[in-house]
Amino acid sequence: MAKPPEKTSSTALRQIAPPPLSQHLRELASRPDAWAVLARNLIPVVGIYGFGWSAALAVFNYWFDGLTALAAIVAALIPRALRETQPKSVGASAVVNVVRGVVTWIFLVGIVGLPYWIVLIPLHDLLLGNELRRELSHSPALWLTFGSLAAGHFWKAFHLGYDAMPDNQLKQRVRWDVYLLILRALAMFMMAAHGLILVPLMALLLSYLEIWPERALGAVFGDPSRLYQYDPDGSASSRRRR
Numbered sequence: 001m002a003k004p005p006e007k008t009s010s011t012a013l014r015q016i017a018p019p020p021l022s023q024h025l026r027e028l029a030s031r032p033d034a035w036a037v038l039a040r041n042l043i044p045v046v047g048i049y050g051f052g053w054s055a056a057l058a059v060f061n062y063w064f065d066g067l068t069a070l071a072a073i074v075a076a077l078i079p080r081a082l083r084e085t086q087p088k089s090v091g092a093s094a095v096v097n098v099v100r101g102v103v104t105w106i107f108l109v110g111i112v113g114l115p116y117w118i119v120l121i122p123l124h125d126l127l128l129g130n131e132l133r134r135e136l137s138h139s140p141a142l143w144l145t146f147g148s149l150a151a152g153h154f155w156k157a158f159h160l161g162y163d164a165m166p167d168n169q170l171k172q173r174v175r176w177d178v179y180l181l182i183l184r185a186l187a188m189f190m191m192a193a194h195g196l197i198l199v200p201l202m203a204l205l206l207s208y209l210e211i212w213p214e215r216a217l218g219a220v221f222g223d224p225s226r227l228y229q230y231d232p233d234g235s236a237s238s239r240r241r242r
Contacts, residue, residue: 180216
């Protein structure tokens with residue numbers, strides 16, 4: 001007799017193919033909000049090809065936006081993680097807890113954000129080049145813009161209520177958001193590694209992830225409504241038992 005938990009897990013991990021392009025186009029035509037998302041993400045494309053904006057700055061915006069959103073989610077999870085892992089019998093001062101939290105945050109951002117660090121390899125000339133450095137150093141407005149972008153991500157992450165969520169809801173919400181950000185970084189890496197025109201493709205990809213996030217997740221990770229059930233260690237042990 002098959003075990004229900006194992007069957008549920010395997011079903012959740014089964015990738016779901018997205019519908020055909022014709023269905024996407026029909027849905028896009030009937031959703032004004034989708035057109036607004038597409039128009040917003042195409043602004044850098046119009047700026048580069050129509051008004052001479054820097055491609056390096058546009059690509060940096062995509063990269064920085066994704067990395068800071070990921071860092072904000074990790075930061076919002078740190079207080080709960082420290083509280084649940086610290087023995088109740090051990091009393092630590094506020095300073096020690098802050099230091100532990102900062103060190104843990106840096107470590108996790110380095111690990112979870114690995115796709116964003118790897119993407120610097122093919123995008124080295126754009127993201128680490130003199131052109132971008134010169135634009136950033138000579139424009140306080142850009143610093144204010146990117147600072148506001150990062151602050152917005154942290155504000156949103158800390159107001160999502162991670163502390164009060166039940167475990168399964170927390171896993172579902174965090175994995176949904178983090179997996180989308182990782183898909184974004186992986187797509188940047190693949191496009192840059194193959195020498196494709198990055199900014200227009202990134203605009204289309206970001207639009208897809210905003211309009212149909214469940215389809216992007218389902219195509220890679222399986223049922224997007226059951227991401228909380230994904231357990232690599234449990235799946236591996238189940239296969240060994242079989």
